Amino acid sequence: MFSASNQLILYLLTLKLNHCDILDVFQGIQFLPLDKQTFLRVHCFVNFVEAMFVQVKHTAFLYNDQLVWSGLEPEDMQVVYRYLVTSLLPAHMETELQGGSMPRHSTSPFSSTHYGRFVTGPLNLQDSCGSTGKVPKVHINNLTCPESYHLIVYRALSATLCLFVDGSLQLGIDLFKRLDVFLGPQLTSIVSEVAEQCSKQASTPGGTTNSVDSAPKFVYFNQLNLAQKSTVHLDSRRTGNVSVTPEVLRLLADINADKN
Known part of the structure; x- marks a missing residue:
């Protein structure tokens, strides 16, 4: 024990x-x-x-x-x-x-x-x-x-x-x-x-050389193959390295909870 x-x-x-944020909910x-x-x-x-x-x-x-x-x-x-x-x-x-x-x-x-x-x-x-x-x-x-x-x-x-x-x-x-x-x-x-x-x-024009500030922000999750992609998170280390405020992250989690 x-x-x-x-x-x-x-x-x-x-x-x-x-x-922890929305990506920890998806775990993609x-x-x-x-x-x-x-x-x-x-x-x-x-x-x-x-x-x-x-x-x-x-x-x-x-x-x-x-x-x-x-x-x-x-x-x-x-x-x-x-x-x-x-x-x-x-x-x-x-x-x-x-x-x-x-x-x-x-x-x-x-x-x-x-x-x-x-x-x-x-x-x-x-x-x-x-x-x-x-x-x-x-x-x-x-x-x-x-x-x-x-x-x-x-x-x-x-x-x-x-x-x-x-x-x-x-x-x-x-x-x-x-x-x-x-x-x-x-x-x-x-x-x-x-x-x-x-x-x-x-x-390429759609690559990562665009400015982080000007690029569209999104969080994508495919439930079928568990694929996820985020322009909000700057790495996958779960260290809080994000391009938005904590309030926006909480809003994303609330939207996902309401959807479910």
């Missing part, structure tokens, strides 16, 4: 209640629109990963906290996405900025040829102890009963790859070494392509 209470308190601390997923060629490149990459590593049952690919591809059902990805963008990734980036993991400008401690590293998993693949670090377990619904998976998160620059590995397997350091050798160079290459595409989108 005491352990359960501690877990509840730790969870409540991650909610950032002082910054922010998708990254890409051109067909770039999206196909990402799709082929994640399929190749699943083919090369039979332990990997599902994958998800994010860029700058925006979802590009997911092999999970939307309801399952909704929960995983919220955990990633509001808890796991911000904590990891904070550790990096404090110099506890890897400086942003340096290459990976695992390899000199790429910028990839594990967010969940071993901190140092050369550790003589062979420790696999902390890898959380997630429980995903399917047609019959929930299944458990190890959530291995690998990051290169602004791209994040989530690997859902069979939860019945015992993770070993050899698997992480093979993943790093395979994922690091390819993910680093894909990041440059996605970044180039995002830069092209931002430079």
